[in-house]
Amino acid sequence: GAGVSQSPRYKVAKRGQDVALRCDPISGHVSLFWYQQALGQGPEFLTYFQNEAQLDKSGLPSDRFFAERPEGSVSTLKIQRTQQEDSAVYLCASSPKFPGQGKNTEAFFGQGTRLTVV
């Protein structure tokens, strides 16, 4: 597709359940980001990949959160033993460049996955 695609669009999980959220970035984009957006807030950074390398995971709120991008394209964000505070929209974004590669560029966001933990 032409844009960033995320699946599922909506996910309801029982507390304690593990979930996996998928992101298909724009083809050829080097950089991939995951953000968490709580209700009424702006997106907050979770983690960053440059190709398959996870260069920054400083925003992951706990060790229950894990992200991977094994082949440098599709990425999966996994949340283990979900808690109610994990309820949020999880946004994936990709960019054709990476930091330090000269001119800045914007990131292109997917529609997000709305996770509700009950």
Added chain:
Amino acid sequence: DQQVKQNSPSLSVQEGRISILNCDYTNSMFDYFLWYKKYPAEGPTFLISISSIKDKNEDGRFTVFLNKSAKHLSLHIVPSQPGDSAVYFCAASLKYTGNQFYFGTGTSLTVIP
């Protein structure tokens, strides 16, 4: 610690008039700024950006102004149209060392026909 702030949660403007959305930041190392627009149930869509070496960038009805000394930027939409009604997020990044965008909390713009 919110490094990018949008202090107006909402704004209403009459169609045809100017909309001015404001954003303040605290980190003087930010040197690239963006505005994103978000409709309900959709992801943020890039609108316009500005590098710190400029103080103004214009794209059609949208103009972003940057005042580095005040650590303030604003988005002007003129003339405003009902289709502009959305939540607008201001974001900032560090050019060579940053690998993330820092977002404000958003301003919900309503353009009244």
